[in-house]
Amino acid sequence: MVAAVRVHKVGGPEVLTYEDVEVGAPGPGQIRIKQHACGINFIDTYFRSGLYPAPSLPFVVGNEGAGEVTAVGSGVTNVKVGERVAYVTALGSYAAERLIAADLVVKVPDSISLEQAGGMMLKGMTVQYLLNRTFKVGKGTNVLIHAAAGGIGLIAGQWANLLGANVIGTAGSPEKAELAKRNGYHHVILYRDEDFVARVKEITGGTLCDVVYDGVGKAVFPGSLDCLRRRGMFVNFGNASGPIEAFSILILSQKGSLFATRPTLVHHIATRPELDATANDLFNVVTSGKVKIPINQKYKLKDAQRAHQELEGRKTTGASVLIP
Numbered sequence: 001m002v003a004a005v006r007v008h009k010v011g012g013p014e015v016l017t018y019e020d021v022e023v024g025a026p027g028p029g030q031i032r033i034k035q036h037a038c039g040i041n042f043i044d045t046y047f048r049s050g051l052y053p054a055p056s057l058p059f060v061v062g063n064e065g066a067g068e069v070t071a072v073g074s075g076v077t078n079v080k081v082g083e084r085v086a087y088v089t090a091l092g093s094y095a096a097e098r099l100i101a102a103d104l105v106v107k108v109p110d111s112i113s114l115e116q117a118g119g120m121m122l123k124g125m126t127v128q129y130l131l132n133r134t135f136k137v138g139k140g141t142n143v144l145i146h147a148a149a150g151g152i153g154l155i156a157g158q159w160a161n162l163l164g165a166n167v168i169g170t171a172g173s174p175e176k177a178e179l180a181k182r183n184g185y186h187h188v189i190l191y192r193d194e195d196f197v198a199r200v201k202e203i204t205g206g207t208l209c210d211v212v213y214d215g216v217g218k219a220v221f222p223g224s225l226d227c228l229r230r231r232g233m234f235v236n237f238g239n240a241s242g243p244i245e246a247f248s249i250l251i252l253s254q255k256g257s258l259f260a261t262r263p264t265l266v267h268h269i270a271t272r273p274e275l276d277a278t279a280n281d282l283f284n285v286v287t288s289g290k291v292k293i294p295i296n297q298k299y300k301l302k303d304a305q306r307a308h309q310e311l312e313g314r315k316t317t318g319a320s321v322l323i324p
Ligand SMILES: NC(=O)c1ccc[n+]([C@@H]2O[C@H](COP(=O)([O-])OP(=O)(O)OC[C@H]3O[C@@H](n4cnc5c(N)ncnc54)[C@H](OP(=O)(O)O)[C@@H]3O)[C@@H](O)[C@H]2O)c1
Pocket: 040, 041, 042, 043, 122, 123, 126, 147, 148, 149, 150, 151, 152, 153, 170, 171, 172, 173, 176, 215, 216, 219, 237, 238, 239, 240, 241, 242, 263, 264, 265, 266, 311, 312, 313, 314, 315, 316, 317, 318
């Protein structure tokens, strides 16, 4: 038996139950991992609350982790016992040990610690596809990123800056705004106090943004659309304040022939070449020191309830991990 955090009935943070679970030997194509760090992501709260349906109940929470391979099942050729690996999007990471399909993991380079890997794969690979594939950010691109001091936000600010963009962010407090400015943002708007649309107009001299990256959702819609130039790209990739409600597609025409998309990581790493290319790009920018991964909160596995309360209560910055 190993320690894990399970949900038996969906709900608030109080449904996260710290208990022992059975982890058997790996079946064909599977490996067993002793986990060193389990990433905490906003998506974990959506599965916990029932916004995103889990395949079955009870389930072990969590979508990201890193650790050491302790056993391999038949037919596994890509990893060996003792190797350091990380993975995303396979529900079941809030646990001291777990089984996982071997083809979902990537090897972690020596230059990156398992703690760092456990907290950066999901957010870092998301930033990789958002800035390079959903919209190609480059020199001089005017970019607006909501929740600039969050897990995605601090990585996205550094990476967009590296690509040469003019990086504008929003943040919930002056302390968060200062942190964002130390992580690539040229301008940070306090969107709880200021009219962020008016501030974007002012900062860009009326040019507005080429792209808006929005993981906040409901609370900043439709204002986010008013931050875009003609034919700009609206990227909603999350629901930290609740999902955006249904809207008429005509609004995209009225506001300047805008493009809008709602991407998710799983569709950008669905094939092995896509997963390898995305992970390698992330490993390269982190190893070079050009993008740093701020793991600003570390919790014991048994404190998962507090970790979710703090994430949903806007009390965290950067990335968070559970240490089994
Ligand atoms: N589609 C994808 O592929 C993908 C992948 C990973 C993550 N995501 C999404 O990206 C977003 C960020 O994820 P994360 O894990 O890095 O979280 P996070 O940004 O560290 O935390 C969410 C932040 O959103 C802001 N926020 C604004 N209104 C909020 C509200 N009503 N309640 C709670 N927070 C609020 C808060 O920052 P302020 O206090 O500064 O406002 C908070 O710190 C989430 O929406 C997540 O679902 C999407």
